[in-house]
Amino acid sequence: MKNSMFSVAEIALFSFGCLVVFLVAKLTIALWWKPLQIAKHFQSQGINGPPYKLLFGNSLEVNKLIYEVTSKPMKLSHDIAARVQPYYHYWSKIYGSIFLIWLGPVPTLVIGTSELVKEALADKKGYYGKPRWDPFMKELLGEGLIVLNGDKWAHHRRIINPSFHTDKLKDMASSMVESTVNMLEKWEKVTKTGEKEVDVAVELKALTADVIARTAFGSSYLQGKHIFDLLAQQVSLACQDYAKLMVPFYRFVPFKRNRERWRLIKEIKSALKELIAEREKAGANTTQGYGNDLLGTMMNTIQEMRSSESNQGLTIEEIIAECKTFFIAGQETTSNHLAFAIILLAMHPDWQEKARSEIQQVCGNSHPKFETVNKLKTLGMILNEAIRLYLPAVGLIREAHKDTKLGGISIPEGTQVLFPMLTLNHDTSLWGEDANEFKPERFSEGITKAAKDGSTAFVPFGYGLRSCVGQNFAMLQSKVVLVMILQRFSFVLSPGYAHAPTAPITINPQHGAPIIIHKLHSDDNTV
Numbered sequence: 001m002k003n004s005m006f007s008v009a010e011i012a013l014f015s016f017g018c019l020v021v022f023l024v025a026k027l028t029i030a031l032w033w034k035p036l037q038i039a040k041h042f043q044s045q046g047i048n049g050p051p052y053k054l055l056f057g058n059s060l061e062v063n064k065l066i067y068e069v070t071s072k073p074m075k076l077s078h079d080i081a082a083r084v085q086p087y088y089h090y091w092s093k094i095y096g097s098i099f100l101i102w103l104g105p106v107p108t109l110v111i112g113t114s115e116l117v118k119e120a121l122a123d124k125k126g127y128y129g130k131p132r133w134d135p136f137m138k139e140l141l142g143e144g145l146i147v148l149n150g151d152k153w154a155h156h157r158r159i160i161n162p163s164f165h166t167d168k169l170k171d172m173a174s175s176m177v178e179s180t181v182n183m184l185e186k187w188e189k190v191t192k193t194g195e196k197e198v199d200v201a202v203e204l205k206a207l208t209a210d211v212i213a214r215t216a217f218g219s220s221y222l223q224g225k226h227i228f229d230l231l232a233q234q235v236s237l238a239c240q241d242y243a244k245l246m247v248p249f250y251r252f253v254p255f256k257r258n259r260e261r262w263r264l265i266k267e268i269k270s271a272l273k274e275l276i277a278e279r280e281k282a283g284a285n286t287t288q289g290y291g292n293d294l295l296g297t298m299m300n301t302i303q304e305m306r307s308s309e310s311n312q313g314l315t316i317e318e319i320i321a322e323c324k325t326f327f328i329a330g331q332e333t334t335s336n337h338l339a340f341a342i343i344l345l346a347m348h349p350d351w352q353e354k355a356r357s358e359i360q361q362v363c364g365n366s367h368p369k370f371e372t373v374n375k376l377k378t379l380g381m382i383l384n385e386a387i388r389l390y391l392p393a394v395g396l397i398r399e400a401h402k403d404t405k406l407g408g409i410s411i412p413e414g415t416q417v418l419f420p421m422l423t424l425n426h427d428t429s430l431w432g433e434d435a436n437e438f439k440p441e442r443f444s445e446g447i448t449k450a451a452k453d454g455s456t457a458f459v460p461f462g463y464g465l466r467s468c469v470g471q472n473f474a475m476l477q478s479k480v481v482l483v484m485i486l487q488r489f490s491f492v493l494s495p496g497y498a499h500a501p502t503a504p505i506t507i508n509p510q511h512g513a514p515i516i517i518h519k520l521h522s523d524d525n526t527v
Helices: 008-043 059-070 086-095 114-121 135-141 150-164 166-192 200-240 256-284 294-307 316-347 349-362 377-389 421-425 471-488
Strands: 098-103 106-111 197-199 396-400 404-406 409-411 416-419 489-493 514-519
Touching (some): 059 086, 086 098, 086 106, 114 396, 114 404, 150 316, 166 200, 166 471, 200 256, 200 316, 200 471, 256 316, 294 316, 316 514, 349 377, 349 489, 377 471
Parallel strands (some): 106 416
Antiparallel strands (some): 098 106, 197 514, 404 409, 489 514
């Protein structure tokens, strides 16, 4: 041993040194050399953008632009694109409607032309899928429908689809009515005390969470409500750290907020596992299956698949992910859609009266039903215009899963493609000079004739194969809630309302949505 050329310690030190050199080289390639080559690739095609910053990319600049515009309210106007998507407003003036930015070390091609949006979203060959590296969505949703791709996405979609069939929606309508009645009874008590102000942003978040707990978990409603309360806390914490979560390895460092998120994730997972186990036990002891709510329908479909030749279903982890997806994708977007619809009607009392008159003719004083709300054309026009002006999901993001071309642009595999959909919804070349005005009549002949660009100029729930599976549920809920509010109350904006739409993830009224409500009496032709 003494005559050996190298000692064990020297060999270990040499091996460690080689490992360090290898890791440094790999990180240098991933975080510096590769971004430099991708930037050159797009520059050769005439596409530029803000320069890449090591590790953080342009995330800090995006955050700074958002902070600057959201630090104070704006005037009472629907011209909100520059406030909600300031990075596009700022950089498109410098680099044009197509430019390259970096979210952390990930190249992101921002495309603000409707023709290319159509081409990408209509993809049926799997060239454009959901991002494979998205720590924010991964943490919130796990292996849920929204983040999956390929055969796995198609399998989950087949299992989820039955939960939103027409017969299920009819049953869900009664749960929506029940939750809304509870909210409006509270509003009536407020008016009796002499107070008139209600913050509908707060009220509607609670309402939509309640509806989802009822429709997702039925008889397990109270357990579901507790789980969704925990999920809301997790979402809030994740939104606060959105930019940081895009930095590699940040979410694994035991900072205080990270530790709190880890605790919530563990508690949510444990509670959902317990609830699913209870359903499995109950389902095994009855011929009625696992129930007619979302969870029960999903478990029934899984059981049918396992009994078939395919023998495919979902794991417990995947069922948990889909329950979380239903809440996160449905609760926040619907509550914000409704909040801005009420803000718009408070600003435009003529349309409030038109909607109320139609509701009286179609529904009278009765609670809305699935069949009746679909006859409310004026209300549908109002909701479409509200979602156009204040689109909950302000942007769509995809990833090139193969080297491909889009409108002649060569896009390397791994590049994210971001479509600023809210900005497109305010584009005067698509919607006319009145694009920033509230004009529900633009939808009087249907969605396909509302814009100059045709049907895919208006895609609030996505387009193509990956359109939102729950879009009919969301619109039904919005109609039911608005019908019941308009039957009982008229309303105007509170003097304390500060117009400040912002979109940390989905668009919301930054400082709430206080309105002054007035209870309608029987001689006002309402309940």
